[in-house]
Amino acid sequence: MEFSEKIITLAQSAEAALADTFARVDKISFENTQRVMRAFAEHRVSEAMFNPTSGYGYDDRGREVLDAIWADVFGAEAAFVRHSIVNGTQALTIGLFGLLRPGDIMFSIAGKPYDTLDEVIGNTGEAGNGSLRDFGVEYRQADLNADGSFDLERIKEVIETEGDRIKVVFIQRSKGYLNRKTLSVAQIGDIISYVRSFGKDFYVVVDNCYGEFTETREPCAVGADMVIGSLIKNPGGGMAETGGYIAGTARAVELASYRLTSVGCGLEVGATLGQNKSMYKGLFYAPHTTAQAIKTAYLAAYMFGEDGLGFEVEPSWREPRYDIIQAVITHSRESLCAICRGIQAGSPVDAYVTPEPWAMPGYSDEVIMAAGAFTQGSSIELSADGPLREPYIAYLQGGLTYESGKIGIMSAAQTALEAMGNVK
Ligand SMILES: *Cc1c(COP(=O)(O)O)cnc(C)c1O
DSSP states (O other), rough: OOOOHHHHHHHHHHHHHTTOOOHHHHHHOOOOOOOOHHHHHTOOOGGGGOOOOOOTOOTOHHHHHHHHHHHTTTTEEEEETTTTOSSHHHOOOHHHHOOOTTOOEESSSSSOOOOTTHHHHTTTSSTTTTOOGGGEEEEEEEEOTTTTTOOHHHHHHHHHHHGGGEEEEEEEETTSSSSSSSOOOOHHHHHHHHTTOOOEEEEEEOOTTTTTTTTSSSSSGTSSSSSETTTSGGGGTTTTOEEEEEOOHHHHHHHHHHHHHHHTTTTGOOOOHHHHHHHHHHHHHHHHHHHHHHHHHHHHHHHHHHTTOOOEEOOOTTOOOOEEEEEEEEOHHHHHHEEEEHHHHTTSSSTTOOOOOOTTTSSSSOOEEEEEOSTTTTTSSSSEEESSTTTTTTEOOOSSSSHHHHHHHHHHHHHHHHHHTTTT
């Protein structure tokens, strides 16, 4: 891969400007690694725990200890992490169905949840498929204010009028693919204190996807009852082959465990089939890998932003970051496609492939996706995608190593620059 002088110089300026920021990211990674290693030591992790079990999976020591470690690392009373959870959406589904009962209300206070939850909640999709709505669970929402803060008035109004029926207050930590700010753990802590101040009895559930290990504590440490995420994002460290997790209070996790397996069986069963080692290794790597992805995102913000190629970016390289997503707002179909082509060409797998916009089930516009990952759909590995509609936003995320992430971003910047006809 050959880079032009302009791209090489730009990457150098970016790294010079980001030196202090990168040092801060490394510090967070060190602290989180320390927390993970302390838990490994306290729970006496040993090689026997990586042995596979089959059938019911009774007495799978590796599974039980990993659950306990996960709880410690996430600042929770209890947790479970399973390779058999297929993605973040299923983990969220397990958590929500575990807690909610007919007649209850789920109240989302940080705007609309992630797209794949629409059908789970029953806001879209066919009636009768078994959504929460089909089971008599109602849904309320408070959007965030334009500046990204919580709409305290609306939240107060809903809790004061319907608080006795609210069972779950739902908060999505990362912006996901919405045009909003990602929440910091401190902000999540403040809003949890606020909703608790009304004295009602509900579970606070946080969609933790993309947020793990970007800070030195997780939402359970500031009062969340349940946090949920995917192992092919941050906490799998690029090592876990697949999976998901739920951590939280003992009761909330117990209820979710009855939905994971069955009422009564809970966490007593579940063969690990040899997946324990990659999940342990994934957690071990996760703080570091997340830091690599965050550095890659900062680099992208600089190189594509006002000090680089001149695109609008969100967040800018000067802002703190609480997830691994970088948006580049291109306002141009060609630029969006060029960025995706560059990311693909700068990937370790399928670098020879050219991504093309395509109609995708569940999306109203064509979508272009670039991913050359070892694990299918893994977004802790460098990837880029975006719907082909104004304002033509490329969402970038991941980077298993900063070096490979940097190559991917330089490649994307170069193809974008070529597509712009070398005009800044
Ligand atoms: C990725 C993600 C999910 C779950 O997506 P899956 O593709 O099912 O793993 C949920 N919420 C947010 C904010 C996400 O980023």
